Amino acid sequence: MKIKVNKKILAKNEDFAVANRKFFKKQGLFCINMISSPGSGKTTILTETIKLLKNKIRIGVIEGDLQTEIDAERIRKTGAQAYQIETQGACHLNAEQITNALSKLDLEKLDIIVIENVGNLVCPADFDLGEEKRVFVLSTAEGDDKCAKYPQSFAKADILLLNKIDLTKYLDFDIARVKKDAMKLNKNLKIFEISAKTLEGMDNWLNWLLKSSKKK
Amino acid sequence: MHEAAVAENLLQSIIAASTEHSDKKIVRVVISCGQINAINDEAMQFAFAAVAEDTICEGAILEIKHIPLKSQCRKCKLEFDFDFYSPTCPDCDSGDIAIGADAPLLLEEIEFEEDD
Numbered sequence: 001m002k003i004k005v006n007k008k009i010l011a012k013n014e015d016f017a018v019a020n021r022k023f024f025k026k027q028g029l030f031c032i033n034m035i036s037s038p039g040s041g042k043t044t045i046l047t048e049t050i051k052l053l054k055n056k057i058r059i060g061v062i063e064g065d066l067q068t069e070i071d072a073e074r075i076r077k078t079g080a081q082a083y084q085i086e087t088q089g090a091c092h093l094n095a096e097q098i099t100n101a102l103s104k105l106d107l108e109k110l111d112i113i114v115i116e117n118v119g120n121l122v123c124p125a126d127f128d129l130g131e132e133k134r135v136f137v138l139s140t141a142e143g144d145d146k147c148a149k150y151p152q153s154f155a156k157a158d159i160l161l162l163n164k165i166d167l168t169k170y171l172d173f174d175i176a177r178v179k180k181d182a183m184k185l186n187k188n189l190k191i192f193e194i195s196a197k198t199l200e201g202m203d204n205w206l207n208w209l210l211k212s213s214k215k216k
Numbered sequence: 217m218h219e220a221a222v223a224e225n226l227l228q229s230i231i232a233a234s235t236e237h238s239d240k241k242i243v244r245v246v247i248s249c250g251q252i253n254a255i256n257d258e259a260m261q262f263a264f265a266a267v268a269e270d271t272i273c274e275g276a277i278l279e280i281k282h283i284p285l286k287s288q289c290r291k292c293k294l295e296f297d298f299d300f301y302s303p304t305c306p307d308c309d310s311g312d313i314a315i316g317a318d319a320p321l322l323l324e325e326i327e328f329e330e331d332d
């Protein structure tokens with residue numbers, strides 16, 4: 001006997017994602033999901049962003065890592081709220097974990113929620129967390145061939161942060177090539193070139209973040 | 217790889233969909249995916265075989281369909297199936313392509329063992 005099912009395989013995650021998105025809307029929270037390879041600079045971008053926007057907007061962070069509270073502690077040092085999810089080996093966050101994490105933050109005191117996903121270019125891209133915008137971080141140290149190797153991740157992002165541009169002079173990283181390749185995969189992609197270390201280019205990113213979160 | 221997580225979710229979906237129909241073993245499963253929501257066949261077969269062990273799906277054949285992503289070149293108007301690994305028009309080489317909607321990861325069909 002054969003039966004037709006025609007159900008989405010990730011339906012359970014999707015249900016939680018839809019509920020999260022509704023919740024963010026109701027609360028007037030702007031939520032972004034940050035995805036990248038390990039070490040591209042996500043936590044550094046966040047700590048610098050939080051410090052630079054301290055008097056303008058309140059950012060809370062949900063950290064996803066295989067293990068340890070290290071990243072959440074780095075965020076807390078800036079004075080911001082952070083909740084750490086330890087995935088115990090899972091290579092991505094799922095929407096149900098976000099639903100649970102939301103009850104651990106004082107949401108009344110927040111305008112923006114940033115989810116720092118587990119460092120991994122492939123798996124997190126398949127799991128909608130209910131975010132409003134997806135931010136993909138690519139650092140110049142990783143090489144300029146990533147569009148060709150991980151096209152789906154670029155196709156699913158709203159923002160591309162090209163980080164560590166202070167290092168381009170030491171590396172064979174062709175920024176123009178990456179921008180051109182990325183736009184072929186995703187016409188709507190917004191690209192910001194930044195250095196979380198020297199803070200070069202951070203203004204454009206900060207302005208986008210402020211503007212997008214105020215639209216809520 | 218994300219195939220491990222997909223396989224886990226797939227198994228749950230199969231069990232949920234099958235219980236109301238039969239408690240027989242499952243011999244064949246058909247799933248489909250898109251080009252953005254893509255699956256690597258080899259990794260998926262491996263991951264599914266692993267999670268299926270000691271369940272009603274043990275030994276089931278997994279069939280994976282890849283649904284093409286319809287697209288059109290904005291320059292020469294050619295309609296073609298988009299390939300993310302070569303994201304330009306096969307005719308005029310333009311990179312200005314209108315990409316359609318991608319197919320989701322879908323559990324399409326399950327087949328139970330026959331009575332003997």
Ligand SMILES: Nc1nc2c(ncn2[C@@H]2O[C@H](COP(=O)(O)OP(=O)(O)OP(=O)(O)O)[C@@H](O)[C@H]2O)c(=O)[nH]1
Nearest residue numbers: 037038039040041042043044119163164195196197
């Ligand atoms: N030169 C340079 N170094 C940077 C920049 N941004 C981050 N780094 C360094 O890159 C390393 C990794 O940064 P993290 O912020 O921990 O990266 P991450 O993406 O959060 O890492 P995981 O959470 O482990 O995936 C640290 O040594 C940072 O100091 C940058 O713009 N320029």
Ligand SMILES: [Mg+2]
Nearest residue numbers: 042043071116
């Ligand atoms: Mg980090």
Ligand SMILES: [Zn+2]
Nearest residue numbers: 289292305308
């Ligand atoms: Zn063409």
